[in-house]
Amino acid sequence: MFAKVLNSEPSCLDNYQLLCSILFLVVIASFSINSDASAEEEMDKKDSLITIEELNTSPSIVDKVTSPTNDLTVLNLTNNKNDSVYGQIAAFENEVYVVWQESVNEKPINKDYDIYFIKSTDKGKTFTDPINLSNNSGFSEHPQISVSNNSIFVVWVDNNESNNTEIMFTRSLDKGRSFTEPTNLSNTLTNSNNAEISTFGNKVYVVWQEEEINNLHKGKNKNSEQKGDGKIFFRASLDEGNTFHDTLELMNNTNDSFPKINSYNNYVYIVWNSEPKIGNKASNTGEGLFFTKSQDNGKTFENITRLASENYGEAQISTFDKHVFIVWGGSQFSNLNNIYFVNSNDYGNSFTHPRSLFENLTNFKGMAQSDLRFVKHPSNVEIANSDKFFVVWEDSINPQNEDIFLDANVLDNSPLGHIINLSNNTGISECPSIAISGQDIFVIWEDFTPKNHEIFFTSIPRNNK
Ligand SMILES: [Ca+2]
Ligand SMILES: [Ca+2]
Ligand SMILES: [Ca+2]
Numbered sequence: 511m512f513a514k515v516l517n518s519e520p521s522c523l524d525n526y527q528l529l530c531s532i533l534f535l536v537v538i539a540s541f542s543i544n545s546d547a548s549a550e551e552e553m554d555k556k557d558s559l560i561t562i563e564e565l566n567t568s569p570s571i572v573d574k575v576t577s578p579t580n581d582l583t584v585l586n587l588t589n590n591k592n593d594s595v596y597g598q599i600a601a602f603e604n605e606v607y608v609v610w611q612e613s614v615n616e617k618p619i620n621k622d623y624d625i626y627f628i629k630s631t632d633k634g635k636t637f638t639d640p641i642n643l644s645n646n647s648g649f650s651e652h653p654q655i656s657v658s659n660n661s662i663f664v665v666w667v668d669n670n671e672s673n674n675t676e677i678m679f680t681r682s683l684d685k686g687r688s689f690t691e692p693t694n695l696s697n698t699l700t701n702s703n704n705a706e707i708s709t710f711g712n713k714v715y716v717v718w719q720e721e722e723i724n725n726l727h728k729g730k731n732k733n734s735e736q737k738g739d740g741k742i743f744f745r746a747s748l749d750e751g752n753t754f755h756d757t758l759e760l761m762n763n764t765n766d767s768f769p770k771i772n773s774y775n776n777y778v779y780i781v782w783n784s785e786p787k788i789g790n791k792a793s794n795t796g797e798g799l800f801f802t803k804s805q806d807n808g809k810t811f812e813n814i815t816r817l818a819s820e821n822y823g824e825a826q827i828s829t830f831d832k833h834v835f836i837v838w839g840g841s842q843f844s845n846l847n848n849i850y851f852v853n854s855n856d857y858g859n860s861f862t863h864p865r866s867l868f869e870n871l872t873n874f875k876g877m878a879q880s881d882l883r884f885v886k887h888p889s890n891v892e893i894a895n896s897d898k899f900f901v902v903w904e905d906s907i908n909p910q911n912e913d914i915f916l917d918a919n920v921l922d923n924s925p926l927g928h929i930i931n932l933s934n935n936t937g938i939s940e941c942p943s944i945a946i947s948g949q950d951i952f953v954i955w956e957d958f959t960p961k962n963h964e965i966f967f968t969s970i971p972r973n974n975k
């Protein structure tokens with residue numbers, strides 16, 4: 511689509527454009543899980559929520575940023591000549607689930623991509639052969655995955671059914687052994703993209719961006735980059751994705767939005783950015799980072815609040831019990847040199863003002879910003895939580911290399927340090943996704959070090975003593 515690439519750093523979008531010579535909207539990987547089992551565990555541990563103070567009192571992070579990496583085992587999950595991109599990960603108990611988007615042929619012409627799924631039953635030591643979830647001739651892209659007990663839910667964007675993009679949905683009720691025929695959740699005449707999914711118990715929630723300009727309009731304005739209004743759409747299922755309620759429109763007049771969603775008990779939380787529109791600088795009330803929540807399983811949503819009006823990017827949201835954590839770095843629209851966050855301890859009724867993760871840390875330790883050399887232009891921030899929140903992101907090492915970092919500040923008494931370079935290789939490593947189950951942290955990302963996009967995987971014990 512018509513993304514403005516203001517950021518010269520490689521990003522998911524940039525590399526993909528280079529490779530495929532096509533334009534499209536990027537969905538940055540995101541997800542987090544809330545299983546019932548972990549929820550109960552989380553209730554017990556709610557008072558151990560990571561706090562700002564805890565973040566500030568870390569020992570030196572600079573010294574520990576790279577050294578532990580050599581101890582990590584990194585698996586190439588795809589290891590083929592096809593274009594393997596946009597991986598997403600979820601975990602439940604000993605099982606690890608991964609979805610990604612891959613070209614059917616070595617040369618990804620004609621946008622012939624499908625959505626693939628693999629699983630591990632041994633905490634990521636071994637994985638099954640892939641299942642093709644989309645298996646159509648359309649451009650199947652940007653999968654998202656969520657898990658609740660034995661049920662796995664996947665959405666992606668596909669243009670197979672019509673001349674615009676739709677949000678496709680499939681589920682597995684048998685731990686990924688089989689999946690249902692995909693169904694069309696959006697079913698609109700306009701482009702439906704940037705989908706995200708959240709699951710809690712037997713409830714399934716999907717949010718996406720709907721775009722006014724569709725392919726019919728494009729026929730009249732070929733090569734036009736003018737965009738119409740965007741909208742934030744939402745659908746809920748209360749029966750494990752068997753049926754979905756009608757679509758709700760949460761906000762209109764948005765622009766280049768990447769809505770994110772998470773849920774806990776009856777609460778549903780949604781956050782999204784809305785970028786400035788060209789020629790519409792006079793009024794900026796529609797720009798920023800926005801939030802709304804539902805207390806009734808997505809039946810109704812409360813007033814929209816603006817969490818940030820500057821230094822905002824593509825956000826991610828995570829929650830457990832009464833705690834809501836929203837974090838963001840830069841995006842292809844905004845080049846931030848920090849990671850920002852807000853948090854709520856009252857079910858999203860009120861949030862802190864935006865704070866920056868590393869500036870606070872720097873000031874506390876008296877470090878110069880230049881010492882934090884691994885925090886240049888963090889982007890594609892992802893978050894997951896169990897009783898605490900874990901953040902991964904990509905950042906630039908040099909113009910030819912990006913790496914994946916994990917804020918492991920919450921690794922209790924761990925010798926691993928506090929910020930870990932997970933990829934630590936020579937090529938572009940990007941688009942991380944993170945999941946937590948029990949004492950294990952699982953991270954995947956897209957890596958071009960093999961001179962071909964592959965999905966890389968690693969796991970880290972939370973308490974590596
Ligand atoms: Ca590949
Ligand atoms: Ca396809
Ligand atoms: Ca559509």
Ligand SMILES: [Ca+2]
Nearest residue numbers: 912935937939
């Ligand atoms: Ca790298």
